[in-house]
Amino acid sequence: MLGELDLATVILMQKCSYIVGLLSFIYLKITNRGLRGPSVLAAGFAAMTIGSTLAGYGEWGIVSPALWQFGSVVFGIAGYALIWLGLKTLSDERSPGGRTVFFVGMVTLAAIVLAQQVADNNAYRAALFNSCAALAYLAGAAGLLAGWRREPLLSRLALAAITGVSGLISLSVMKSMLFPAYATINLVNAFFFIIMLNFAIALFVMMLVAERSERKLLVLANTDPLTGVKNRRFFFQTMPATPDPADAAMLLDIDHFKSINDRFGHAVGDSVLQEVAKRIGGSIRGGDILARYGGEEFIIFLPGAGVQKACMIGERIRDAVAVTEVDCGGLRVGVTISIGVAATGDRRCDLQTLAEMADRALYRAKTEGRNCVREALAA
Structure with missing residues (x-):
C-alpha cells in the first residue's frame, strides 16, 4: 500500500x-x-x-x-x-x-x-x-x-x-x-x-x-501557599487512616504567635511561620510527613517512630527553632515552639484520634511552661 x-x-x-x-x-x-x-x-x-x-x-x-x-x-x-x-x-x-x-x-x-x-x-x-x-x-x-x-x-x-x-x-x-x-x-x-x-x-x-x-x-x-509544606487536607487524605502501633503523630504550636503579629505585624508573622516550617522540615527524617495544621500549628506523621524516638525528634525540632532568632528583614524575633507527641500503641486508633491525642499532649506542653515536648498520657 x-x-x-x-x-x-x-x-x-x-x-x-x-x-x-x-x-x-x-x-x-x-x-x-x-x-x-x-x-x-x-x-x-x-x-x-x-x-x-x-x-x-x-x-x-x-x-x-x-x-x-x-x-x-x-x-x-x-x-x-x-x-x-x-x-x-x-x-x-x-x-x-x-x-x-x-x-x-x-x-x-x-x-x-x-x-x-x-x-x-x-x-x-x-x-x-x-x-x-x-x-x-x-x-x-x-x-x-x-x-x-x-x-x-x-x-x-x-x-x-x-x-x-x-x-x-x-x-x-x-x-x-x-x-x-x-x-x-x-x-x-x-x-x-x-x-x-x-x-x-x-x-x-x-x-x-x-x-x-x-x-x-x-x-x-x-500545598500550603505560605510555608510551602503540605496542607491539612493532604495530611488526612494521604496518611494511613488506621496507623500502625509504632506510628506516631506530633502536633506543634508556635508559642505566643498572636503577640508576634500584634507587636510586629502580620508580615513579620508570615516570615516567622516560613522560617519555623523550614527549620522543622530540616529536623525530621526523610519519611516523615510535615503539614500545616492551621494558623500557627503544624502536624507531623512519623511512621514507625514510636513515642520515644518521636520525642527525640521533637526535642531536635524544639532546639532548632529556639536556638537562633528569626531574621525578619533586619528585625530579629525570638521564637519557641511547644510540641505534643502521641503514638497509637496497642489502642489501634484512627488517624483523627491520634491527632487528638497529640493535641492533648500539646495542651500539656503549653500549660507546663511552653518550649517543651510532652507525650500523650496513657488512657
Whole structure:
C-alpha cells in the first residue's frame, strides 16, 4: 500500500502534518500564555511547512529546480533547529541559554552553507536534510528522557519515544541516501512514518502540557501557599487512616504567635511561620510527613517512630527553632515552639484520634511552661 504512493502525494501529506502541528502549537500558546516552548515549536513547524511546500512545488514543476532544491533544505534545516530548541524549552520549562542558542545558530549556518554546495545533488541534499532531522529529534529525545526523574510524566516518556523513533528513521534514510547498496528503508515509506510521527509529536506535546498542568494544580491543592509544606487536607487524605502501633503523630504550636503579629505585624508573622516550617522540615527524617495544621500549628506523621524516638525528634525540632532568632528583614524575633507527641500503641486508633491525642499532649506542653515536648498520657 505504501509503495503505491507517489512522492508528490507523500510530500503533500507531510505538509498537512506540519500545518496540524503548527496550529496545535499556536493554540497551546494562545491558551497558555506563560508556557514556554510552543511558540518555538510553531516557528519550527512553520519553517517545515514552507520547506515541504517548496519541495512539492518542485515535484509538480511549479518552481525552478534551483529555488526548491536549495529553499526546501534551508527551511528544513532551520525548522529542525527550531524544533529541537522548542522541545528543549518545553522539557526544561525555561528558555535555552545564550550559549545554546549561539551554538545551534552556528551549526544551522554551517549546514546551510553545506546545503548550498550539495543542493543540486538529490542524494547529498536528502542526506543532509535527514541528518539534521536525526540530530534534532535524537537530541530532543535525550533531553526529554534526562528530565524524567525531575518530572516523571508518562506523556514525557511517550514524547521522548516518538521523537527518538523519528530520529532513528531519519538516520536510516540518511544512510540509505549515502549508501544505496545498504538501504534499510524505502524513501516513501520513511516519509509516511515520519508523517504519522509528526501528528503524534503534536498530540503528545499537548498531552504533556495538559498532564503537567494537572500535576501543578494537584500540588497547589495539597500545598500550603505560605510555608510551602503540605496542607491539612493532604495530611488526612494521604496518611494511613488506621496507623500502625509504632506510628506516631506530633502536633506543634508556635508559642505566643498572636503577640508576634500584634507587636510586629502580620508580615513579620508570615516570615516567622516560613522560617519555623523550614527549620522543622530540616529536623525530621526523610519519611516523615510535615503539614500545616492551621494558623500557627503544624502536624507531623512519623511512621514507625514510636513515642520515644518521636520525642527525640521533637526535642531536635524544639532546639532548632529556639536556638537562633528569626531574621525578619533586619528585625530579629525570638521564637519557641511547644510540641505534643502521641503514638497509637496497642489502642489501634484512627488517624483523627491520634491527632487528638497529640493535641492533648500539646495542651500539656503549653500549660507546663511552653518550649517543651510532652507525650500523650496513657488512657
